[in-house]
Amino acid sequence: MSLGIIIVSHVDKIAAGVQTLISQVAADVSVTIAGGTDDGGVGTSVEKIQQAISDNKADEILAFYDLGSAKMNLELAQDFSDKPVHLYDVALVEGAYTAAALLQAGVDRTAVEAQLADLKIK
Amino acid sequence: MTLTLEDTLKWLHGFDATVTAQKAYLSELDTPIGDGDHGNNLARGAAAIEDALGKQEPADLTAALKTIAMALVSKVGGASGALYGTAFLEMAKASRETQEVADLLAAGLAGLQKRGGATTGEKTMIDVWAPVVAAAKAGNLTTQVIDDAVQATKPMKATKGRASYVGDNSIGHLDPGSVSSGYLFSEMLKAGVTA
Ligand SMILES: Nc1ncnc2c1ncn2[C@@H]1O[C@H](COP(=O)(O)OP(=O)(O)OP(=O)(O)O)[C@@H](O)[C@H]1O
Ligand SMILES: [Mg+2]
Numbered sequence: 001m002s003l004g005i006i007i008v009s010h011v012d013k014i015a016a017g018v019q020t021l022i023s024q025v026a027a028d029v030s031v032t033i034a035g036g037t038d039d040g041g042v043g044t045s046v047e048k049i050q051q052a053i054s055d056n057k058a059d060e061i062l063a064f065y066d067l068g069s070a071k072m073n074l075e076l077a078q079d080f081s082d083k084p085v086h087l088y089d090v091a092l093v094e095g096a097y098t099a100a101a102l103l104q105a106g107v108d109r110t111a112v113e114a115q116l117a118d119l120k121i122k
Numbered sequence: 123m124t125l126t127l128e129d130t131l132k133w134l135h136g137f138d139a140t141v142t143a144q145k146a147y148l149s150e151l152d153t154p155i156g157d158g159d160h161g162n163n164l165a166r167g168a169a170a171i172e173d174a175l176g177k178q179e180p181a182d183l184t185a186a187l188k189t190i191a192m193a194l195v196s197k198v199g200g201a202s203g204a205l206y207g208t209a210f211l212e213m214a215k216a217s218r219e220t221q222e223v224a225d226l227l228a229a230g231l232a233g234l235q236k237r238g239g240a241t242t243g244e245k246t247m248i249d250v251w252a253p254v255v256a257a258a259k260a261g262n263l264t265t266q267v268i269d270d271a272v273q274a275t276k277p278m279k280a281t282k283g284r285a286s287y288v289g290d291n292s293i294g295h296l297d298p299g300s301v302s303s304g305y306l307f308s309e310m311l312k313a314g315v316t317a
Binding site: 037038041042043044045046047067068069072073075076 | 157159163195196197199200201202203204205207208237238283284
């Protein structure tokens with residue numbers, strides 16, 4: 001099972017920025033993003049999230065996200081998805097960075113989750 | 123009473139017209155305690171519902187509720203889309219077993235609670251859905267019950283959703299999602315659906 005990362009944010013530039021940041025330490029980890037609404041506004045979109053899940057090269061997904069509806073729409077996409085998607089209530093930047101660095105080092109999901117436990121905020 | 127396809131269409135057309143007319147007011151309510159987009163979000167949802175229902179007349183109640191749910195889920199782009207969408211999706215599922223209005227609304231409420239993780243008293247639309255479902259089960263849902271529930275969100279402090287970030291400053295404002303839920307149930311009564 002390969003593990004990939006998706007970033008869901010209300011703002012496209014936040015999602016893209018986190019992707020830039022974490023890709024620097026995780027060149028071999030598939031990172032896909034869903035930022036903003038379908039029409040480019042501030043919000044989250046189930047369709048964009050579904051796209052990010054299916055575009056991700058991995059067959060199991062670790063998801064990081066920001067406020068409010070990001071989690072709800074992720075859970076909706078999770079219900080509709082064939083790939084397993086795991087959600088983490090952690091600080092977005094620190095959580096995604098931690099997961100990316102650890103996945104690049106080849107650790108498994110249990111070990112990633114142990115590190116993420118300290119970053120829980122929501 | 124049982125919910126029919128015809129009443130559901132009438133109900134949702136009424137809701138769509140009301141949220142579209144009240145778009146500015148709903149967004150205004152969302153400004154001091156949120157991000158000022160609730161009316162715009164729901165107006166987008168209302169247009170999507172009208173579009174989807176207009177494209178293809180649903181074959182039955184389940185199909186109608188599902189069409190409404192998918193329009194909300196895919197077009198609203200905020201918490202209220204995921205929440206209302208899930209509520210209608212759960213009503214669609216339940217409608218295969220029962221068409222009793224109170225049972226369907228209860229299934230919708232359970233969906234909202236599953237999706238948002240909120241309970242009563244947290245200043246969310248749950249504070250309207252819960253008393254409405256209780257009244258519907260008792261067979262005495264009136265506009266008074268709905269209006270009272272909406273007004274009761276004013277003194278509450280938000281502990282879920284965007285409004286929770288402003289803490290005590292959320293006190294004294296109506297919850298926008300509760301106001302739009304109030305429209306939903308008022309329009310249901312106006313469409314002749316009693317519970
Ligand atoms: N966890 C929740 N449970 C139930 N209702 C909620 C929850 N979070 C928000 N709401 C409801 O949603 C309404 C806000 O809807 P709106 O369309 O403005 O979404 P939003 O909060 O701006 O979404 P986003 O999180 O994308 O910014 C609130 O007034 C409240 O009634
Ligand atoms: Mg809002």
